[in-house]
Amino acid sequence: MAGYASAAGCARFAARHGMEYTDFYRTAQRLLISSIGIGTYRGAMDDDTDIAYAESVHAALRAGVNLIDTALTYRDQRSELSVAVAIRSFLDESGGSRDEIVVCSKGGYLVPGAVPARTLDSVETVGARHCIAPAFLLDQIDRSRDNLGLETIDVYYLHNPETQLAYVDSVEFERRIRAAFEALEGAVAAGSIRCYGAATWDGFRNGVLSVRSLARIAGEIVGQDHHFRFIQLPVNYGMREALAPPAQGAPSVVALAGELGITVIASASLLQGRLARSLPGDGPTGPTTDAQRAIEFARSAPGITAALVGMRSPAHVAENLAGYLRPRSDGGRACE
Numbered sequence: 001m002a003g004y005a006s007a008a009g010c011a012r013f014a015a016r017h018g019m020e021y022t023d024f025y026r027t028a029q030r031l032l033i034s035s036i037g038i039g040t041y042r043g044a045m046d047d048d049t050d051i052a053y054a055e056s057v058h059a060a061l062r063a064g065v066n067l068i069d070t071a072l073t074y075r076d077q078r079s080e081l082s083v084a085v086a087i088r089s090f091l092d093e094s095g096g097s098r099d100e101i102v103v104c105s106k107g108g109y110l111v112p113g114a115v116p117a118r119t120l121d122s123v124e125t126v127g128a129r130h131c132i133a134p135a136f137l138l139d140q141i142d143r144s145r146d147n148l149g150l151e152t153i154d155v156y157y158l159h160n161p162e163t164q165l166a167y168v169d170s171v172e173f174e175r176r177i178r179a180a181f182e183a184l185e186g187a188v189a190a191g192s193i194r195c196y197g198a199a200t201w202d203g204f205r206n207g208v209l210s211v212r213s214l215a216r217i218a219g220e221i222v223g224q225d226h227h228f229r230f231i232q233l234p235v236n237y238g239m240r241e242a243l244a245p246p247a248q249g250a251p252s253v254v255a256l257a258g259e260l261g262i263t264v265i266a267s268a269s270l271l272q273g274r275l276a277r278s279l280p281g282d283g284p285t286g287p288t289t290d291a292q293r294a295i296e297f298a299r300s301a302p303g304i305t306a307a308l309v310g311m312r313s314p315a316h317v318a319e320n321l322a323g324y325l326r327p328r329s330d331g332g333r334a335c336e
Contacts, residue, residue, distance in 0.1 A: 001098055001149050002151045003032055003099050004151075004154055004194050005016055005100070005101060005102040005325075006031075006099040007016070007031055009097055009101075010025075010031045010032040010066060010099075010102070010115045011032050012097070013032070013064075013096075013097075013100035013101075014034075014099060017063070017064035018064065023035065024036075024064070025227075026232075026306065028102075028305045028306070029195065029229050029230075030262040031102060033066060033067045033306055034065045034066050034307065035306045035307065036067075036299060036306065036309060036320065036321065037065060037067030037068065037069055037104075037125060037308045038051055038056065038060040038068055038069070038175075038293060038308070038310075038311050038317070039080035039267070039311075040068075040075075040082065041071075041074050043075055043312055044080075049075070049078070049312065050078055050082045050085075050257050051082075052313055053079060053082035053086070053312060053313045054082040054083075054085040056086075056311045056313055056314055056316065056317055057086065057087075058085075058086040058087030058089045058094070059317045060317045061096060061101065061199050061317070062090070062094050063321050064321070065252070065310075065317075065321070066100055066101050066102055067306050068086075068101065068102070068104065069086075069104045069265075069308050070083050070103075070104070070105050070113060070271045071105055071106035071107070071111040071144075071199075072106065072107055072111050072140055072147070072311075073106070073111045073159065076090065076111055076112050076113065077111060077113065077114060077147055080144055080147035083148055084148045084150075087103070087148070087149070087150075088149065094193040095255075096303075098150075101154075102155065102164075103148060103150060103153055104153070104155040104156070104230075104232075104265075105156060106152050106156070106157040106159035107136075107140035107141065107144065107156065107158070107159055108131065108132055108140075108160060108161060108163070109129060109130055109159055109160075110125070110129050110130065113141070113244050116135070116136060119136055124136075124176065126164055126166070126168070127166070128275075129163075130164065131331060132176055132179075132180040133176070133179070133180075134180060134182065135183075135314060137184065137187075138186075139218050141153065141156060141192050141193060142192070144156075145192060148285075148330075151191065151192075152191055152192060152193065153192065153194070154193070154194045154195070155193070155195055155197060155229075156184065156193040156195065156196045156197075157197045157199035157230065158180070158184075158196070158197070158199070159181075159199055160176075160199070160201055160203065161177065161198055161200070161209070162199055162200055162202060162203035164176060170259070178217050178220075181218050182226070183194075183227065184196040184217075185221055185226065185227060188227045189255045191313050194227070195227040195228070195229040195230065196227055196229070197228060198232070199232035199233075199267070200231070200232070200233050202232065203233075204233045204242055204253045205233060205234065205239065205241040205242055211257050211260060211262060214228060215228060215260045215262065228262070229261070229262055229263060230264075230265060230266065231257055231262055231263075231264055232264075232265050232267050233264070233265075233266070233267060234266070235266035235267075235269070235298050235301055236270070236271050237271075237294060238271060239268065239271070240263045242260050243301055243303075252303075254304065255302075257303070263305050264303055264304055265304075265305060265308060266298040268308075269294060269297075269307040270294050270295070270309060270310070273295075280296055289319065290325050291322065296323065
């Protein structure tokens with residue numbers, strides 16, 4: 001499927017799904033994206049879960065969510081295939097367009113059935129599980145494009161690149177990052193991806209990775225018009241490190257990213273479901289369920305553009321978006 005998310009397409013999507021949403025759509029790299037995105041990480045590797053994800057992603061797109069997050073490693077490629085089904089249904093059955101959707105995927109981990117020849121023998125593969133060598137990443141991008149049925153992936157993340165630091169020193173790590181970024185800039189030029197970033201669990205929160213250093217490396221490769229434009233990291237009730245200054249007078253990770261023109265996406269908004277119940281009473285007012293309160297905490301954190309939520313049923317989609325629906329002036333609903 002040709003095309004990619006465009007400013008005009010995302011604006012059309014937001015207008016069609018109701019700008020009555022209060023602060024629901026936000027600008028990220030000249031695109032209007034929903035401030036809640038759908039994630040596809042967890043779940044059994046079976047047909048029922050495949051169907052559930054396809055139905056849920058389609059329901060989210062119909063409801064006004066245009067940010068989809070997946071990865072080759074999620075459910076050993078099955079999540080990407082489910083996303084492909086959902087996108088095709090959205091286009092064929094719901095009148096959507098490719099240029100309205102921001103599709104994000106990731107590479108770095110060795111995935112069963114998707115490991116190129118000689119990768120395990122490469123000195124750049126660490127722990128027999130992680131690699132960011134250029135040839136490997138370009139192979140993984142093409143596999144994700146095939147799975148998703150897309151000519152172009154909108155955002156492609158290095159997946160937990162800090163994994164490398166358990167095996168190599170900082171000098172070698174920077175060399176590997178530079179080589180990876182050069183390959184990703186090449187993928188942008190070739191039209192395989194539109195921009196790239198880093199999706200981490202610990203890296204930015206514990207200071208092992210530096211947003212400033214990564215942006216510097218990208219800038220040294222192609223100048224200020226580099227395409228390192230997104231980071232993804234956990235932000236939720238129990239994981240607030242990225243929102244706090246690491247030292248007096250220093251900006252937080254999220255604030256620094258904003259200064260550098262890098263969009264921040266919050267992952268683990270519900271912390272794999274653990275924040276969907278029994279939350280403390282100091283959260284945002286307005287949402288009526290613990291899940292809604294947890295999502296609003298991440299979505300409304302300063303500097304966060306969107307919060308990702310794993311949703312495996314249309315019912316969960318409806319519940320998680322219920323607090324943001326607004327009546328339309330024609331008496332209908334902003335999301336059908």
